Amino acid sequence: MEIKPEELVANNYTLLASLEHHNIIPFVRTYIKKKTRFATIYYISNIIPLLLLFFFSYKYYNTPGFTIINCINHFCYGLAIAIALVPLHEYIHVLAYKSQGAKQTSYDSNIKKFYFMAIADQFVANRKEFQIVALAPFVCISSVLIVLLFFAAPSWNYTIIGILFTHTACCSGDFTLLSFFDFHKDKTVVTYDDKKNKISYFFEK
Incomplete structure (x- = not known):
């Protein structure tokens, strides 16, 4: 959007709402459980790799060399x-931010709490x-992995499924934020990151 954070009130x-980056876990727990489109998509997306796991196990069960x-x-x-x-996941976020007009992009992480994020400082989206x-990142990486399933050797199908399952689970933060927007779909909601204070703000109109 062509609007600066300081212009929002005017x-x-x-x-x-505001989200302190070091306190993201309670936010995730709250909004990933809401009955929204994106929360539903997230849960279904986590089930799909498990279904693929059972499908390939059934398919290859009687083939030579198959072992649990x-x-x-x-x-x-x-x-x-x-x-x-x-x-790579966070880099794709940054590329997407830049495609939408963000100029100041960076990364933040907390290994102890196991969160990683791409930041577009002061960019209102x-x-x-x-x-x-x-x-x-979810669409790009998942699409590539699903295509690879058609070309990989039987054993490596399980590796691809493992990547797909774990990567999808790690997208919980992304889907939580989408769920937040969806939960407030009756409002015009915008957001921006404050890199210095490590806070993301959400404004409504």
């Missing part, structure tokens, strides 16, 4: 690879812009 916006241990090992490889994809930013 344009009839009022503060709806081998499947578990390859699935665990996927868990580890998914964690290594975190920088409306609902549509934020949806693009929030969904970009």
Whole structure:
């Protein structure tokens, strides 16, 4: 949006909520449980890899070389690879922010609380812009993984499913924020990040 944070009040916006980055977990727990479209999509997206896991196990059960241990090992490889994809995930967020007009982008993380985030300092994003930013890594990475399922060797299908499952679970923060917007769909909601104070603000009109 072509509006600065300090101009929001003058344009009839009022503060709806603020989110301190170090206190993101209670926010996630609250809004990922709301009955919104994006909360539903998140839960369904977590179920799909498990269904794929059962499907491929059934498909390959009687093939030579199939063992449960081998499947578990390859699935665990996927868990580890998914964690290594975190920088790529956040970089896609940044690219999406830049595509919407953000100029000052950066990253923040807290290993102890296991959260990572891309920040667009002082960039005011409306609902549509934020949806693009929030969904970009999930859509891009999930799409590539699903395509790879059609080309990978049987054992490596479990690795891909492990990546898909873990990456989807790690998108909880993105879907929580989308759920927040959806929960307030009767309002015109915008958001921006304050990098210095590590707070995200949500304004409504």
